[in-house]
Amino acid sequence: MKGHLRERSPGHWAIVIDARDPATGKRKRRWHSFKGTKREAQVECARLIASVGQGTYVEQSKMTVAEFVRGRVTQWETAGNITPRTAQRYRQLVENQIVPHIGTKPLQKVSRLDVEAWHATLRNGGLAARTIGHAHRVLGGGPERRGKRRPGGQKRLQASEGAQGP
Secondary structure, three states: OEEEEEEEEOOEEEEEEEEEOOOOOOEEEEEEEEEOOHHHHHHHHHHHHHHHHHOOOOOOOOOEHHHHHHHHHHHHHHHOOOOHHHHHHHHHHHHHHHHHHHOOOEHHHOOHHHHHHHHHHHHHOOOOHHHHHHHHHHHHOOHHHOOOEOOOOOEOOOHHHHOOOO
């Protein structure tokens, strides 16, 4: 794995990572913008090269929360994980509770604080805790994660339990 820096303007750097496409074997360049000193850019370049080499690198994406969740509901329905009636209800939750609040946010930029603010907005809007829990499950995991246990036998906290108001 190779990488190099290019200074775009004072204090702004382009980090270019050269990698091979596993499917075709051709060289693929991944460009990243960085703001800071040259030394900080070199450290970031080394971190990115290491993450590509270890397989922990995540491609940058501009996909929004709305696109992602709509696609997941469709995928669950076509795979037979949910019934058409459940898919209809999930789509209602997506369009009425998720998209108006956090749907336009890029998926990779969503933080825990964004989700907590979304919960508070729904709660303050008079939505029932059960509905908030359903919307959270559609956003965060769906049918395949329901009731799964963590190592050590502890059951995962259900979204509806975490969505209860004070």
